[in-house]
């Protein structure tokens with residue numbers, strides 16, 4: 537009888553719940569639960585603090601460019617990129633979740649014929665070599681585990697004009713974003729990129745909850761002027 541009670545008490549520890557089994561990094565829901573994430577990522581009030589058009593302007597993405605969004609999610613920013621690159625441009629939407637990519641490609645506000653969905657690996661964006669003018673990593677860099685390996689893959693994917701923008705969460709208690717323990721300090725991100733051979737070239741302080749950092753490889757030519 538005593539043993540039966542002990543087993544019952546230990547059951548939740550021994551048998552992971554469905555939620556725990558499916559958990560994405562950080563212990564929350566699986567990324568494949570698109571319906572759940574769409575309510576959060578595409579909440580109309582997000583525009584107030586995410587300022588997607590201001591971000592687009594700062595990043596200087598031009599018509600005709602080839603852009604990659606790493607961790608494209610439900611397509612919140614991909615839709616804007618797909619419009620901005622114009623008919624001659626292309627957006628590689630990279631994600632490790634096939635349901636996210638399926639959802640994104642089915643959105644009516646995404647210009648699907650300009651978007652190439654890419655099912656990336658956790659440590660490899662699987663992008664074509666030398667082809668990408670701008671890589672955008674929005675709220676995703678802190679989810680990538682083997683970042684130095686990832687950076688070497690990104691470096692291979694960049695074109696001569698290529699730059700990488702990381703937008704991720706500021707430290708401290710904020711009304712949104714991951715818990716403090718999951719965040720990557722801005723200085724750490726800069727350090728990781730510099731260690732991988734990138735140069736820190738610009739920063740925007742426009743967003744209230746996130747830092748925005750731009751990097752490029754020293755051998756690459758970057759003639760654009762960043763404003764803030």
Ligand SMILES: C[S@@+](CC[C@H](N)C(=O)[O-])C[C@H]1O[C@@H](n2cnc3c(N)ncnc32)[C@H](O)[C@@H]1O
Nearest residue numbers: 567577607608609612631632633658674675679
């Ligand atoms: C917090 S969401 C951000 C989604 C989108 N960028 C946004 O801001 O709305 C993180 C996304 O990154 C994806 N992800 C996590 N690890 C990844 C990795 N190693 N490579 C590519 N995507 C990844 C997840 O599937 C998820 O869609």
